[in-house]
Amino acid sequence: MNAVVKKVAMDQQWIEVGTVSDIPKDGARVVKTPLGDIAVFRNRQDEIFALRDKCPHKGGPLSQGIIYGKTVACPLHNWNIALDTGIAVAPDEGCAASYPIRMEGEKVFLLLTPNEGCPNSQ
Amino acid sequence: MKRMKLVMVGNGMAGVRTLEELLKIAPDLYEITVFGAEPYANYNRILLSPVLAGEQTIKDIMLNDVDWYEKNGITLHLNKKITRIDRKNRTVHAEDGTSAEYDRLILATGSNPFMLPVPGNDLQGVISFRDIHDVDVMVDAATNYKHAVIIGGGLLGLEAANGLKMRGMDVAVVHNSDNLMERQLDPVASKMLQKNLEDKGMNFLVGKQTEQLIGKDGRVKAVRFKDGQEVPADLVVMAVGIRPNTTLAESAGIHCNRGIVVNDTMQTYDPRIYAIGECVSHRGIAYGLVAPLFEMAKVCANHLAEYGIGRYTGSVTSTKLKVTGIELFSAGDYMGSEGTENLLLSDPKGGLYKKLVLKDNRLVGAVLYGESEDGNWYFKLMREGTDVSALRNRLLFGETHLGDAGHGGQSKAAAMKDCDQVCDCNGVSKGDIVKAIVTKGLFTLDDVKLHTKAAASCGSCTGLCEQILSHTLGGEYSAPEAKPMCKCTDATHDQVRAAIRDQKLTSIPDVMNTLGWKREDGCPSCRPALNYYLISTWPKEAKDDYQSRYINERAHANIQKDGSYSVVPRLWGGSVSVDQLRAIADVAEKFNVPEMKITGGQRIDLFGVKKEELPDVWGFLADRGLVSGHAYGKALRTVKTCVGSDWCRFGVQDSTQMGIDLEEMTWGSWTPHKYKMAVSGCPRNCAEATIKDFGVVGIDSGWELHVGGNGGVKVRATDLLCRVTTREEVLEYAGAFMQIYREEARYLERTAPWVERVGLPYIKTRVVDDAEGRAAAYQRFLESQEIYKFDPWAERAKGVDQHEFTPLKVVTG
Ligand code: SRM
Ligand SMILES: Cc1cc2nc3c(=O)[nH]c(=O)nc-3n(C[C@H](O)[C@H](O)[C@H](O)COP(=O)(O)OP(=O)(O)OC[C@H]3O[C@@H](n4cnc5c(N)ncnc54)[C@H](O)[C@@H]3O)c2cc1C
Ligand code: SF4
Ligand code: FES
Numbered sequence: 001m002n003a004v005v006k007k008v009a010m011d012q013q014w015i016e017v018g019t020v021s022d023i024p025k026d027g028a029r030v031v032k033t034p035l036g037d038i039a040v041f042r043n044r045q046d047e048i049f050a051l052r053d054k055c056p057h058k059g060g061p062l063s064q065g066i067i068y069g070k071t072v073a074c075p076l077h078n079w080n081i082a083l084d085t086g087i088a089v090a091p092d093e094g095c096a097a098s099y100p101i102r103m104e105g106e107k108v109f110l111l112l113t114p115n116e117g118c119p120n121s122q
Numbered sequence: 123m124k125r126m127k128l129v130m131v132g133n134g135m136a137g138v139r140t141l142e143e144l145l146k147i148a149p150d151l152y153e154i155t156v157f158g159a160e161p162y163a164n165y166n167r168i169l170l171s172p173v174l175a176g177e178q179t180i181k182d183i184m185l186n187d188v189d190w191y192e193k194n195g196i197t198l199h200l201n202k203k204i205t206r207i208d209r210k211n212r213t214v215h216a217e218d219g220t221s222a223e224y225d226r227l228i229l230a231t232g233s234n235p236f237m238l239p240v241p242g243n244d245l246q247g248v249i250s251f252r253d254i255h256d257v258d259v260m261v262d263a264a265t266n267y268k269h270a271v272i273i274g275g276g277l278l279g280l281e282a283a284n285g286l287k288m289r290g291m292d293v294a295v296v297h298n299s300d301n302l303m304e305r306q307l308d309p310v311a312s313k314m315l316q317k318n319l320e321d322k323g324m325n326f327l328v329g330k331q332t333e334q335l336i337g338k339d340g341r342v343k344a345v346r347f348k349d350g351q352e353v354p355a356d357l358v359v360m361a362v363g364i365r366p367n368t369t370l371a372e373s374a375g376i377h378c379n380r381g382i383v384v385n386d387t388m389q390t391y392d393p394r395i396y397a398i399g400e401c402v403s404h405r406g407i408a409y410g411l412v413a414p415l416f417e418m419a420k421v422c423a424n425h426l427a428e429y430g431i432g433r434y435t436g437s438v439t440s441t442k443l444k445v446t447g448i449e450l451f452s453a454g455d456y457m458g459s460e461g462t463e464n465l466l467l468s469d470p471k472g473g474l475y476k477k478l479v480l481k482d483n484r485l486v487g488a489v490l491y492g493e494s495e496d497g498n499w500y501f502k503l504m505r506e507g508t509d510v511s512a513l514r515n516r517l518l519f520g521e522t523h524l525g526d527a528g529h530g531g532q533s534k535a536a537a538m539k540d541c542d543q544v545c546d547c548n549g550v551s552k553g554d555i556v557k558a559i560v561t562k563g564l565f566t567l568d569d570v571k572l573h574t575k576a577a578a579s580c581g582s583c584t585g586l587c588e589q590i591l592s593h594t595l596g597g598e599y600s601a602p603e604a605k606p607m608c609k610c611t612d613a614t615h616d617q618v619r620a621a622i623r624d625q626k627l628t629s630i631p632d633v634m635n636t637l638g639w640k641r642e643d644g645c646p647s648c649r650p651a652l653n654y655y656l657i658s659t660w661p662k663e664a665k666d667d668y669q670s671r672y673i674n675e676r677a678h679a680n681i682q683k684d685g686s687y688s689v690v691p692r693l694w695g696g697s698v699s700v701d702q703l704r705a706i707a708d709v710a711e712k713f714n715v716p717e718m719k720i721t722g723g724q725r726i727d728l729f730g731v732k733k734e735e736l737p738d739v740w741g742f743l744a745d746r747g748l749v750s751g752h753a754y755g756k757a758l759r760t761v762k763t764c765v766g767s768d769w770c771r772f773g774v775q776d777s778t779q780m781g782i783d784l785e786e787m788t789w790g791s792w793t794p795h796k797y798k799m800a801v802s803g804c805p806r807n808c809a810e811a812t813i814k815d816f817g818v819v820g821i822d823s824g825w826e827l828h829v830g831g832n833g834g835v836k837v838r839a840t841d842l843l844c845r846v847t848t849r850e851e852v853l854e855y856a857g858a859f860m861q862i863y864r865e866e867a868r869y870l871e872r873t874a875p876w877v878e879r880v881g882l883p884y885i886k887t888r889v890v891d892d893a894e895g896r897a898a899a900y901q902r903f904l905e906s907q908e909i910y911k912f913d914p915w916a917e918r919a920k921g922v923d924q925h926e927f928t929p930l931k932v933v934t935g
Binding site for chain 1: 572573578641642643644645646649650668669670671672673677681683685925929930931932933934
């Protein structure tokens with residue numbers, strides 16, 4: 001379901017966070033972690049994505065945005081962030097760290113180590 | 123999938139714009155090949171004038187360089203003129219033998235300058251003003267020669283004259299009628315223009331007919347007129363008009379009649395062949411300005427992309443002259459005709475002239491001279507057919523005189539310095555905007571918003587941004603008459619509403635399928651609008667789609683900048699009891715609410731509540747009889763009141779009770795934008811009812827009803843709707859007005875702009891004159907309220923939408 005899964009080392013731990021139906025279509029839920037909130041999104045095509053719940057602009061909670069296609073619009077100032085990469089849609093610049101997701105049937109598993117390449121992971 | 127082959131002949135402004143639009147919506151449908159007769163990639167022809175005047179360079183005016191074509195996989199043939207179309211084998215052939223096959227062909231061949239058929243018109247030094255080559259010749263002549271004669275005192279001729287004057291030549295403009303730019307200006311404005319240009323050092327020979335160009339050694343030397351007069355000329359620029367370039371189309375047997383004849387989807391008589399730009403004749407009109415061409419481009423791209431509903435139905439055009447220091451604007455029926463009347467402001471000595479032509483209370487034409495920054499605004503009123511009777515006595519003074527207490531566009535773009543701030547919300551200066559326009563080739567307000575963020579927040583600088591856009595680009599880049607709702611569709615707000623109503627569409631996917639949405643999930647701008655249209659049109663049948671609502675409405679609280687929420691309970695008509703105050707104090711204490719304040723809407727706001735706590739906070743309040751204040755919604759907000767006749771020594775009516783009654787009737791209803799009411803007990807109006815969407819003012823004999831007021835960024839005082847006597851009437855008029863607004867305004871259009879757009883007379887007809895219609899609208903309002911009048915907080919406190927407020931999972935250390 002998510003191509004970035006490849007990069008992940010085997011010794012890291014997948015956490016089961018819930019099932020697909022726990023998240024509304026075109027909606028998001030938050031996973032609270034000691035390192036900050038992670039937003040888990042489900043779009044209309046039932047694809048699941050996870051991003052750090054912090055907009056690269058001014059930290060707005062992306063989990064509260066409107067989701068369309070593979071994009072979420074930040075609730076604070078309407079930046080658009082790609083759900084699969086966390087990268088802001090041009091002309092805006094910046095990115096929110098994305099997290100690997102693994103599916104087992106209906107179950108959603110999340111890895112707490114973000115994918116590489118985005119400075120907004122802290 | 124094998125891509126279809128799309129070939130375009132003509133690499134100019136209209137054609138490339140079509141490709142840009144097409145690539146945006148269907149990037150993979152075609153394999154594209156472009157032929158251009160000029161040796162350059164795509165440039166902004168309009169800006170040849172400032173280039174000639176030495177204000178910009180060729181580099182500045184490139185729109186898409188060769189890299190752009192490459193990046194988009196377009197095969198580009200420069201310097202290759204197509205001379206033959208073989209419709210049977212579907213191929214085009216260039217002069218040098220290059221050929222290409224097509225499944226679809228676009229002809230975008232522009233137009234040819236018309237050369238007067240006088241002896242000597244082929245001499246060296248006789249040229250037109252159309253392309254980079256012409257500008258090179260003129261710049262060259264300016265360094266080596268002295269006398270320039272421009273034939274034609276229209277827009278193009280005057281811009282050429284100005285440019286050559288700036289480059290140091292002696293310039294004479296020959297014009298066959300008595301008035302310059304007679305196709306855009308009335309005689310008064312025309313004379314003012316001539317005087318201004320004479321002051322700049324240009325000579326005019328008006329009412330003159332050119333007979334012959336006299337040469338020496340093959341180069342032009344003088345111009346002779348029919349009356350025998352002769353003037354020296356080392357350079358002659360012919361600017362007497364253009365002719366649609368139909369040679370190629372005609373040779374291929376495509377029907378032409380002063381332009382390549384096209385239908386509303388820009389197809390020629392051969393449906394595989396489209397034509398676009400100055401070369402076409404659409405409903406008998408050939409356009410010579412870019413704004414209409416860009417509208418055509420959009421429609422053509424849509425049709426090529428196989429989206430159905432776009433149609434080009436013609437344009438109203440407007441003109442500006444790009445001569446630095448001269449402010450001139452003209453649009454529509456500027457001369458006036460039968461049944462029109464003129465509003466005039468004429469101060470020739472002070473260099474100011476404004477003429478507005480009205481017909482049936484709508485603006486149909488305008489000429490502005492000396493000050494043109496209101497041009498866009500007048501043009502908008504014209505295009506939208508706004509009823510201007512209410513503005514009539516202030517109309518001539520422009521938009522900024524309409525009681526604009528904010529900072530809505532009152533500075534003049536031209537006079538601003540580059541470092542001057544335009545958008546106070548996002549800190550964008552004039553220089554930033556100009557730079558983005560020039561370097562990124564922006565044409566529309568939407569582009570400017572997207573790239574600079576100016577005008578993207580509160581919107582109060584929209585007018586100013588439009589001015590900067592038109593000053594920077596020179597030409598008229600007005601928005602199309604009917605703007606699509608957003609990039610996902612070509613349908614306008616009004617069309618979408620009509621479809622929802624007439625075809626009884628009751629869900630967002632229904633609307634998207636029926637109207638051919640381009641993006642299956644829509645976007646954050648259309649989805650909330652669609653959801654609103656659905657639930658307001660079909661309150662019983664349509665299901666409210668919370669995922670298409672902005673977070674505030676989804677969570678029933680206002681999101682704050684730190685991600686926490688604020689809670690504003692309803693205080694009916696602004697009146698409070700000890701118990702209510704106690705409940706608010708208790709909830710604040712119990713949940714450690716960091717801050718409270720009295721709002722500008724007579725209620726109490728609790729700040730800094732965490733999302734997870736919201737249902738508990740609400741439950742606590744609900745148990746004590748407090749409900750949602752909808753401070754977060756495009757919905758009824760507050761009904762402000764003053765004390766009124768119960769206590770006040772001046773009060774003539776019980777305004778507090780009236781406020782409570784109105785609020786009890788209307789709370790919970792969703793509206794296109796937020797909706798506020800207020801009731802004052804006497805004309806002293808302490809509740810400020812005259813800047814509310816619906817204002818009620820007590821008078822001795824009953825109540826005065828006011829509509830369309832707005833505080834906020836741009837203050838607008840209400841219009842008086844009528845006077846009534848009883849409480850029941852106030853409620854009925856209030857409900858009917860609100861319902862008609864709910865049913866007819868566009869999403870995010872407050873009552874103030876709505877009333878201005880449709881006109882107060884219209885509102886009066888519906889709400890005051892038509893008693894039956896009023897009663898029916900009131901009834902529809904009450905029916906919708908049967909469904910929507912409930913407390914969303916209490917529901918959520920009891921468990922509705924739990925997922926919204928609880929984390930999916932909490933991971934500990
Ligand atoms: C809380 C309050 C300020 C206060 O502490 O007094 C307030 C707060 C906000 N206003 Fe307001 N407005 C408040 C009264 C007003 C008033 C006064 C009034 O209602 O009498 C006005 C001018 C009157 C009017 O609307 O015509 C007002 C004109 C605006 C505007 C400009 C509207 C316009 O049409 O120009 C905006 C921006 C918008 O809506 O796009 C706005 C937007 C906002 C937003 C929603 C900004 C936002 O998007 O976050 C603020 C939400 C803060 C929050 O989270 O609670 N607020 N705002 C007031 C709430 C009143 C209430 O009890 O519901
Ligand atoms: C100096 C100047 C100032 C202007 N100012 C304004 C203004 O302020 N506002 C405004 O709205 N408009 C203005 N215009 C008009 C505007 O530039 C035109 O309306 C617009 O450029 C027309 O676009 P088009 O694509 O139809 O034609 P063009 O831009 O002319 O493009 C047609 C292209 O097709 C090529 N071509 C023709 N035949 C063939 C063939 N057989 N094979 C290959 N290529 C071919 C031509 O060489 C040309 O490059 C101005 C025009 C000029 C010249
Ligand atoms: S005026 Fe209104 S929108 Fe602006 S800061 Fe105050 S509350 Fe917020
Ligand atoms: S914080 Fe997300 S857009 Fe500003």
